Amino acid sequence: MNWIRSLGHNVQSLILAFLMALFVWITAVSNADPTLEQAMPKAVPIEIIGQNRALIITNDIPTQMNVTLSAPQSIWTSLTNENGLVRAIVDLSDLADGEHRVPVQLQIGIRPVKIIDYSPQTIEIILERLATKELDIHLIQRGSPAVGYLAEDAVLEDETVIVSGPESLVEKVVDVQTTVNLSQVKEEINQVYDLVAVDENGVEISDVLLEPEGVRVTIPIEQRGGYRNVVVKVVTSGNISTGYRVTNISVYPPAVTVFSADPQLVEDLPGYVETLPIDLSGAKDDQDLQLQLNLPPGISVVGAQTVEVQVGIATIEGSLTLSNQTVILDGLSEDLEAVVAPETVDVILSGPLPILDAMVASDMRVYLDVTDLAEGSYQRIPQIELNISDLTVESILPGSVEVTLSPIGNK
DSSP states (O other): OHHHHHHHHHHHHHHHHHHHHHHHHHHHHHHHSOEEEEEOSSOEEEEEESOOTTEEEOSOOOSEEEEEEEEEHHHHHHHHHSTTSEEEEEEOTTOOSEEEEEEOEEEEOSSSOEEEEEEOSEEEEEEEEEEEEEEEEEEEEESOOOTTEEEOOOEESOSEEEEEEEHHHHHHOOEEEEEEEOTTOOSOEEEEEEOEEEOTTSOBOOSSEEESSEEEEEEOEEEOTTEEEEEEEOOEESOOOTTEEEEEEEEESSEEEEEOSSHHHHHTSOSEEEEOOEEOTTOOSOEEEEEEEEOOTTOEESSOSEEEEEEEEEEOSOEEEEEEEEEEEESOOTTEEEEEESSEEEEEEESOHHHHHTOOGGGEEEEEEOTTOOSEEEEEOOEEEESOTTOEEEEEESSOEEEEEEETTOO
16 A cells, blocks of 8 residues: 555655746746737728628728737737738628627637737628619700801710619619700710719719710811801001010900801801901000901801901010912821811011021921821811021911811812
């Protein structure tokens, strides 16, 4: 029996020694890798899983949460540097439409970690059935084209739109609209406009999806018979005082719309109309005038009956008016022929007198770039190419010309 007592005494000693060693080891480990209780340095994103595809969340819910954990310092290094170790999950499996309070499940992908606190612990979620319906696109046109122009029938690239979203909102949508402003337009409209869903009172419903979100609208704009846009050419007479020069002649508007009950009279115009002459004899100061247009019989101007003409006059440094400079076309397609009206322009240059006096015809070129222009009539500003850098182009008369492009052989 003595050996049994001896064995029992030894076992007790061994257990006591083991516990003391374990305590020493835990103490050493704790000192080397202390446990820290703190908040996660970054908010944890909240993940939604198990959501029925036929349902949609219609209320605002938090997208992230704050988490406080207790873990050894070495574990905190992983928690801080590695993504996905801490996940906040909201499981919507088997939930029907309606209001629900759903718990947030916190999952930790590393051990040992103790969860101290996290917020929010539950989330209020409203689920609603996802609905769709198809509606015709309603085009609203506001305003009218410029006088003498007519808007043709609009063409929509898509005629219908799919509305989708919460059932309660989709049911309220009675119309999907897009609005085009036609005020004072003179050229074809061809662009994409946003679509807007509205209820029976015309109030926008923004929390629904539209497919497509926008629609391309094309509206041809045609000029009515008897109307035509033409440029304005300022006519001057007389010479300003010696020692002064004309620095600029501008007209506003640079083009006007004319009308005749006989459309042929308008068609016969050369693409421009002239003002009544301005007498600049002896002028020394800038001129700001309202001038009538010199219109052929049977033709009237639409809108204001006068144009504003400004003539800039300054003491002379040196100026030169080059009259009847032919407008050259650059980039004209081989399949097209062109008519320019007027065919020539006057160019006013300024600069040192000796350089002006030494100018030759090859030092300047007046041109229009018609590259890539298709058949039609265009009003363009002539461009000046000067080979003498010390000279400045002060003005071009008229300020714009009409160029008409047509297929070769079409008359």
